[in-house]
Amino acid sequence: xxxxxxxIDEKKVRAREGMTILExxxxxxxxxxxxxxHENLDHLGCCRICSVYIEKGKRGSIVTACSYPVEEGLKVxxxxxxxxxxxxxxxxxxxxxxxxxxxxxxxxxxxxxxxxLNRFSSIGEETKYNCILCGLCTIKCIEATGGAIGFVGRGxxxxxxxxxxxxxxxxxxxxxxxxxxxxxxxxxxxxxxFPTVNDFLSGRS
Amino acid sequence: xxxxxxxxxxxxxxxxxxxxxxxxxxxxRGRHHIRxxxxxxxxVRGSQAVIEGLERRLGIGAxxxxxxxxxxxxxxxxxxxxxxxxxxxxxxxxxxxxxxxxLDTVLEKFK
Amino acid sequence: xxxxxITGPNMLEELRKxxxxxxxxxxxxISVCSSTxxxxxxxxxxxxxxxxxxxxxxxxxxxxxxxxxxxxxCEKGPRLTVYPGGISYxxxxxxxxxxxxxxxxxxxxxxxRLLLRDPETGKTAERLEDIPFYKYQRRLLLSDxxxxxxxxxxxxxxxxGYSALSRVLFHMKPEQVIQEVKKSGLRGRxxxxxxxxxxxxxxxxxxxxxxYVIVNCDEGDPGSFMDRSLMEGNPHKVLxxxxxxxxxxxxxxxxxxxxxxxxxxxxNVKTAIAQAKEYGLIGSNVMGSGFSFDVKVxxxxxxxxxxxxxxxxxAIEGRVGEPRPKYIHISERGIDGKPTCxxxxxxxxxxxxxxxxxxxxxxxxxxxSSSGTNIFSLVGNVNNTGLVEVPMGITLRDxxxxxxxxxxxxxxxxxxQIGGPSGGFIPEQFLDLKVDFDSLSEAGSMMGSxxxxxxxxxxxxxxxxKYFVDFLLEESCGxxxxxxxxxxxxxxxxxxICEGMGKHSDLEIIxxxxxxxxTTSLCSLxxxxxxxxxxxMNYFKDExxxxxxxxxxxxxxxxxxxxxxxDEKSCKACLQCTMNxxxxxxxxxxxxxxxxxxxxxxxxxxxxxxCPSNAVVKISRGAAKQIGxxx
Numbered sequence: 011x012x013x014x015x016x017x018i019d020e021k022k023v024r025a026r027e028g029m030t031i032l033e034x035x036x037x038x039x040x041x042x043x044x045x046x047x048h049e050n051l052d053h054l055g056c057c058r059i060c061s062v063y064i065e066k067g068k069r070g071s072i073v074t075a076c077s078y079p080v081e082e083g084l085k086v087x088x089x090x091x092x093x094x095x096x097x098x099x100x101x102x103x104x105x106x107x108x109x110x111x112x113x114x115x116x117x118x119x120x121x122x123x124x125x126x127l128n129r130f131s132s133i134g135e136e137t138k139y140n141c142i143l144c145g146l147c148t149i150k151c152i153e154a155t156g157g158a159i160g161f162v163g164r165g166x167x168x169x170x171x172x173x174x175x176x177x178x179x180x181x182x183x184x185x186x187x188x189x190x191x192x193x194x195x196x197x198x199x200x201x202x203x204f205p206t207v208n209d210f211l212s213g214r215s
Numbered sequence: 216x217x218x219x220x221x222x223x224x225x226x227x228x229x230x231x232x233x234x235x236x237x238x239x240x241x242x243x244r245g246r247h248h249i250r251x252x253x254x255x256x257x258x259v260r261g262s263q264a265v266i267e268g269l270e271r272r273l274g275i276g277a278x279x280x281x282x283x284x285x286x287x288x289x290x291x292x293x294x295x296x297x298x299x300x301x302x303x304x305x306x307x308x309x310x311x312x313x314x315x316x317x318l319d320t321v322l323e324k325f326k
Numbered sequence: 327x328x329x330x331x332i333t334g335p336n337m338l339e340e341l342r343k344x345x346x347x348x349x350x351x352x353x354x355x356i357s358v359c360s361s362t363x364x365x366x367x368x369x370x371x372x373x374x375x376x377x378x379x380x381x382x383x384x385x386x387x388x389x390x391x392x393x394x395x396x397x398x399x400c401e402k403g404p405r406l407t408v409y410p411g412g413i414s415y416x417x418x419x420x421x422x423x424x425x426x427x428x429x430x431x432x433x434x435x436x437x438x439r440l441l442l443r444d445p446e447t448g449k450t451a452e453r454l455e456d457i458p459f460y461k462y463q464r465r466l467l468l469s470d471x472x473x474x475x476x477x478x479x480x481x482x483x484x485x486x487g488y489s490a491l492s493r494v495l496f497h498m499k500p501e502q503v504i505q506e507v508k509k510s511g512l513r514g515r516x517x518x519x520x521x522x523x524x525x526x527x528x529x530x531x532x533x534x535x536x537x538y539v540i541v542n543c544d545e546g547d548p549g550s551f552m553d554r555s556l557m558e559g560n561p562h563k564v565l566x567x568x569x570x571x572x573x574x575x576x577x578x579x580x581x582x583x584x585x586x587x588x589x590x591x592x593x594n595v596k597t598a599i600a601q602a603k604e605y606g607l608i609g610s611n612v613m614g615s616g617f618s619f620d621v622k623v624x625x626x627x628x629x630x631x632x633x634x635x636x637x638x639x640x641a642i643e644g645r646v647g648e649p650r651p652k653y654i655h656i657s658e659r660g661i662d663g664k665p666t667c668x669x670x671x672x673x674x675x676x677x678x679x680x681x682x683x684x685x686x687x688x689x690x691x692x693x694x695s696s697s698g699t700n701i702f703s704l705v706g707n708v709n710n711t712g713l714v715e716v717p718m719g720i721t722l723r724d725x726x727x728x729x730x731x732x733x734x735x736x737x738x739x740x741x742x743q744i745g746g747p748s749g750g751f752i753p754e755q756f757l758d759l760k761v762d763f764d765s766l767s768e769a770g771s772m773m774g775s776x777x778x779x780x781x782x783x784x785x786x787x788x789x790x791x792k793y794f795v796d797f798l799l800e801e802s803c804g805x806x807x808x809x810x811x812x813x814x815x816x817x818x819x820x821x822x823i824c825e826g827m828g829k830h831s832d833l834e835i836i837x838x839x840x841x842x843x844x845t846t847s848l849c850s851l852x853x854x855x856x857x858x859x860x861x862x863m864n865y866f867k868d869e870x871x872x873x874x875x876x877x878x879x880x881x882x883x884x885x886x887x888x889x890x891x892x893d894e895k896s897c898k899a900c901l902q903c904t905m906n907x908x909x910x911x912x913x914x915x916x917x918x919x920x921x922x923x924x925x926x927x928x929x930x931x932x933x934x935x936x937c938p939s940n941a942v943v944k945i946s947r948g949a950a951k952q953i954g955x956x957x
Contacts, residue, residue: 055651056805058846072845077651099842103811133818134811142807152225160227162234164629164646166814168804173226207230228645235646235803237628238586254548255743255779256705258793267930271908292630292797294587295551296363297703297777298400298711307589309366315932 016084025080032060032075035088042075042088043097043119045104045191046144053077057144057191059100059119063087072096094123101125109138113193116142139202140194143168147186147195155179159186162210172204237291245280245287247325250304254293257300261314265301266290268315272322286325331606333614335492338483341605345484353388354430355409357472360393361558362590363400363551368419372404375420379427389427392481395471395559398713399459402442407472413452415440445709445731458710462729464691465715466699467675471559476594479601482562488607490678494570495615503574504530507677509685511697516542516670517748517774518850519696519763525667529657530575532665537577540642540661540668541568543584543591544626544633547746548797549777552701552713553671557584557591560675561598565608565621567674570681572619575667580619583638585626595623630801634849635660635668637803648803649849670775672701692718696762706743706779707734716761723757726780737782741865745774747794747801748854750861751787770861772854786883787866788873792820794858802851809852812843816859825886826947828874836863882944885929889950892933894919896941903933903942924956 012027018040025034030053035042046057053076060075065085072093075086087093101120105112110127112120120127148160148170158180159172172180187195194200205213218229233239251269253262266277269288273281280287296302299311303321310321332338358364358373373393380386397405402416408430415426418440425437441450442457454460474481482488494503508523529537541564545553556564568580584592599621602608610618624642631637632647639660641647660666676698680688689697696718702725705711709731716725722742726732733739741751744761750771752759759765763773781790799813816839819832840856847853863870872878879887892903892912897919904912904920911926912933919941922933934942950956 053651055848056807058806058808058848061846073653074651074846074848078653095838096842096846099838100807100846103815103839103842104807106811106814107807130811130815134814143804143810148227152227157225157227160225161231161646163804164235164631165802165804166799166810167234168810171230173230175226210234224644231646232644235629235648236626239627252548255746255777255793256549256703256711258548259706259779259781259785261935264931264935268932291587291628292546292801293548293550294362295545295554296366296400297549297551297705298713299363299366299403300705302366309362311363311366315935 014080014082016080016082016086018086019088020085027080029080030076031062031064031073031078031080031084031086034080035075035086040088043122044076045115045119045142046146047076048146048189051146051149054145057100057104057142059097061093061096061100063090063093098123098125102127102129104142106130106134107138108140108142108192108194111138111140113140115191115193117193137202139169140192141170142192143170144191145170146189146191150185150189151180154183154185155181159204162207169210170204171207171210174206174208243280243284245284247286247306249286249288250291250294251288252292252294252296252300252302252304253290254297254300256297257293257302260300262301264315265303265313265318268318269303272318286322329601329604331604333606335496335613338488338492338613342483342486342489345480349390349484355390355392356426356430357392357394357407357409357475359396359403359405360590361396361471361555362588363396364403364405365590367403369404369406371420372406372418372423375423376427379423383427385427385431389431392475393477394474395476396468396555396713397454397471398468398555398715399442399710400713401711408436411436411452412454412472414442414454416442458731459712459714459729462720462724463715464699464717466679466691467556467563467672467701468559468713468715470563471555474560474562476559476561477597479562479598479605479607482560486682487562488566490681491566491569491607492613494573494681495613495617500530500574500576503570503681506685507574507680510680510688511685511692512673512676512680512688513696513763514670515672515676515700515776517745517772519773522669522673525657525669526571526575528655529577529665529667532658534659534664536579537572537575537664538661538666539568539572539575539577539580540635540638540666541580541582541671541674542633542635542638542668543582543588543671544630544638545585545588545671545775546630546633546801547748547775547777549705549743549779550703550746550775552703552776554588554591555713556671556675556701557588558594561591561595562602563675563678564671565595565598565602567677568621569608569612569617569619570677571667571669571674573617575665577665577667578618578620580621581642581661582621582623583626583642584623585633586628587626592623592625599623629803630797631803631849631851634851637849638668639666646803648805649851651848672776693760693762695764700761700773700776702761702776702778704730704778704780707737707782708732708780709734718762719760721758721760722752725761725778726757730780733780733782735782737784739780740783740785741781741787741790743779743781743790743858744777745772745857746777747797748772748850748857749774749777750857751781751790751865752861753865770864771857784881784883786824786879786881787862787869788820788879789824789883791859791862792817792824795820795855798851798855806846806848806852808843809847809849809855812839812847812852813855815839816855820859823870823873824879824884826873826877826884830874832874833863833870876948878946878948882946887947888929888944889924889947889955890922890927890929890931890934891943891945891950891955892920892922893941893943896939898939898941900938902936902938906932906936908932924950 513519914920
């Protein structure tokens, strides 16, 4: 396996070819925030909070650390005024969907980046589910039971629902609450609870 | 359930795909399905008025079916007839240059 | 003509000569446009009438009917062309058929009333090139639509079809083909303008087998229908280009992804593939060259976002058509994890003409950075609407005024919206902009699929920005936070501004949210969603300020900011408005001016549209308050 040498925050870092910036950062003790990332799963790249600034030669751009493969000579910056501002906005946008009653990782990050929980609270649907639709729970559920919960819909319509015909397969294995970044799912189950697929379909018309 | 078993894909994935794509409907359509284009060209030529005209005449909103099951209504984002907008398609028959005035004549054709 | 398997380049040439000789014996050919546009305006009844006429008069042997594709001037359909002579008639109705048949057999004078008229000189034109709409075009891709019945492969062969493929398979190595395409400067016509040769090379160099090529016909931009026209009218050209690319890349399999809303294109492509198979022009051992290629047609299902390359691959594989993070391109890992080259319909269609005419020739058309022609759909509030194929580098002014004939109804020009929902608004001061990839991105817009929607003085630029945000809101896949939630915030904020509840701080919200969307969205839908908003804000500042500071909509479009009123002096009491008002808001005595009850008025604009005396006027809410019309 080839070794790649590059820089994170002006510090020289070595990584194996095929690693992502996030994996290399973890290995070198550099902290980059994540919400939808899980080390045993393929990156989802949907929360975008791990966005970092990279420079390749003269060109710079913002990429997500969880999905960008390491490259020789890359220069990565994990914190800056711009990056912090972007992360703050991303958190405030996440709250449009989840509502302000967030817990766990998302809550901790909102404090770290000084996000205004109420900035966009009047926008979006009336019922909020304390969910950022990262999908980690659905992936774990498919692993454990074949999928007692899953995604339906598209775009702003999107929800995670349970399938009553298969819900007897919810075996309270707790895989889902181990990975939930907003704290919606805990040992006590989901709060707010998952609507059923029929709730979703009748809500559409 | 059947689709899930036959294609050997997770039950949830069937719903995920069916609810992602607009072309798949999860509720019954009317005898005649009306699609009104609200794409950019049709929009600047007045499709919004046509949509509202239809909603008023039929007493339903988009993605709904009339009580008597005669018509269901859908707005779509472009049918590719941008030069003749506003476009209305009923049961695959296209009507170009629609306006509120012409709606009654067109709807009459579909019992 | 009996089909037979072609097993060498000479056989193809022999077949071509045979077909050409056979068609000379036909006395007259009448071609009727059977593309979606003309079908919508009734060309099927024309065909029926024609067939009946010819059968009744026993003329089937000497008059040939061809169902051909779109020539672009859809507004003036149905279109019918008579050969020899190539005389095109427009807005033809079934009643005209009898005369057309008679005159064409007599080789008499053309029917004046059905010819296109040059609006400036008043003269009629027998040939397309004689009218402004066509005169300035250079129809390298679309002209074949005139002569080819997409359901008859022999037509395509007779005009030189498949000779480019033949040359490539028997006289060029794959690497040579790639070099030629690179030299030509061809850039992707799907939207981003990525150099096609480089994409082919990257796919060729990526490890993995089998390799795939994809034709992207998911043309989702509202206002664009050029891919539809090419796929419906000349599917063989696209197939030929695709196979040349597959040979160059080393791909043996292909997919054609057609959006669900294009059923005629879907049917014509399937027919084309079946006929090409019969002639050995597709399938295993194409033309006896040793190159094998298999293709499948896949239908979309109503999802704009699935036109994005990684999303399209997901859709083809049966999953939800959502994009993946694109740091590893599909040229490395696409269908089944294998190298896949996706190109737009128009990109593939350009390939045979590059091979036949040379890269140098192709580079001589267009501009330095953008060679060749592009097909634009010039639509909206312009006089001549339709598909326009022009060399890259034409100015917007020429597009709108010379070809488009100016703004409809004599209204003032306000903006051209270019590039679909990913593009931006270009105002009057940029009318002399040359249309090519780089000039458009510099102006904050982008080429996109080539849609050009002309907007007049009645358009509200704030509401127009909201229109695109709402479109994308519905089409977003919803996977990533910046796009899914950012669009919600933009829509709500723009909505408030259009309702007269905007605040100065809204501009800061828009700036923050668009910054996050542009830099951190997962795919281009989210990233480019900011273009309509920012170009509107930057180029039409006065309209935004009027909405936010004064609560006025200068275009008198935003319903919350206007009132409808009837001018007593102009009202002729025809009662059209009164009878058609759906909320019974209009009333008045017979033969006296009518009045609108503002408390019941929902501002649908029906009375405004119907009034034959222009007595219904729109006034801004502020002014209405001043004159005591409302509280």
